[in-house]
Amino acid sequence: MKRKLLSWISAVIGFAILGAGIYTYQVYASVSETLSKVSQPLKRDALSKQSEDMKQGAPISILLMGADPREGERGRSDSLMLVTLNRTKQSMKIVSIPRDxxxxxxGRGVKDKINHAYAFGGVDATVATVEKFLNVPVQYYIEVNMEGFQDIVNAVGGVDVNNDMDFKLAGIHFAKGPIHLNGEEALVYSRMRKLDPRGDFGRQMRQRQVIQSVIKNGKNTEILSSYEAILGAIQKNVKTNLTQDEMFKIQQNYKETRNNIEEIEVKGEGKMMGDTWYYFVPDEVRQELxxxxxxxxELPVQ
Structure with a gap:
């Protein structure tokens, strides 16, 4: 059940990093300490000049990953979302890649579920695999541990959503209409699928509601009073190759992109191959995406 939630948890915390207005002088030292602890560059980063692109306001891409680490093993990236930001167009596009x-x-020379790349080679293999699948460069990544979700939602004061159907799950009643949710409630709200006749489409809609509310709350000046909780949640649950300066540049130069967000669904078909369930994306769909x-x-179209 937890794995199904990872498809959006990384976005929640990733957007908290991108959107929260906590980068003020009074908390600068705390932010610096936190970001130094979550820093984990890719192996190729030493050869990259992507910081110069960001300084010039060029479009950037960020892979948001939900990690499910397990004792004694690396685990899998059971969530993958590619976020592209275009400062000139003031637009953000979010592509959710099905885990199967x-x-x-x-690096393996085989075909498999895309989330297995993480088990084979960690973040580096996952980034390279997503680049090949979508034929676009991935400059940055943010990896989030499952446990960070509730902390982030609670740190921004909870979320407000407009629930379009009355239901009860895990002992919690979600009334139809505007409701306010804490971290635990938001987790359950976004988990529900079987009670919704729309299935995954309904669940994805609820997930987007939670994400949008986190972004909105993260922009409020009142969030400064909770910056320690936000930083604590990030420090415990996030790894990224974004430097402190790059995060500040995103906050300063790309913040308007969050006002024009497009969610893109990767269309395909799930079916068994042998004894394993896979999600197959037609080549024409992948090429159009x-x-x-x-x-x-702003890259040449191939």
């Missing part, structure tokens, strides 16, 4: 997507695992993302990143 059948694709080539870079790649074209859309390359245009967003």
């Amino acid at each position: 997507t059948y694709t080539e695992i870079v 790649s074209k859309k993302l390359r245009e967003q990143l």
Whole structure:
């Protein structure tokens, strides 16, 4: 059940980093300490000049990953969301990649579920595999542990959503209409799928509601009073190759992109192959998606 939630938890915390207005002088030292502890560069980062692109306001891409680490093993990236930010167009596009997507695992020479890349080679292998699948560069990543979700929602004061159907799950009643949710309630609210005739589509809608509310609450000046809780949750549950300066640049130069967000669904079909369930994405769908993302990143369309 937890794995199904990871498809959006990374976005919740990732957007808290991108959107929260906590970067003020009075908390600068605390932010600096936290960001130094969550820093984990990719192996290729030493050769990269992507910081210069950000300084010039060029479009950027960030892979948000929900990690499910297990004792004694690396675990899997059971959530993958590629976020592209275009400062000129003031637009943000979010692509949720199904965890069971059948694709080539870079560095292994085999095809498998895309989330298995993490088990094979960690963040580096996952980034490379997503790049090949979508045919776009991935400059940055934010990896989030499952346990960080409730802390972030609570730290921003909970979330407000407009629930379009009355239901009860895990002993919690969710009335139809505007409701306020704490971290635990938001987790359950976004978990529900079987009671919704729309299935995954209904669940994804609730997930987007929670994400949007976190973004909205993160922009409020009142959030300064909770910055220690936010930083604590980030420090415990987040890893990223974004530097402190790059995060500040995103807050300063790309903040308007969150006012024009497009959620993109990767269309495909789930079915069994042998004894394993996979999600197959037709080549024409993948190519059209790649074209859309390359245009967003202002890259030549191939």
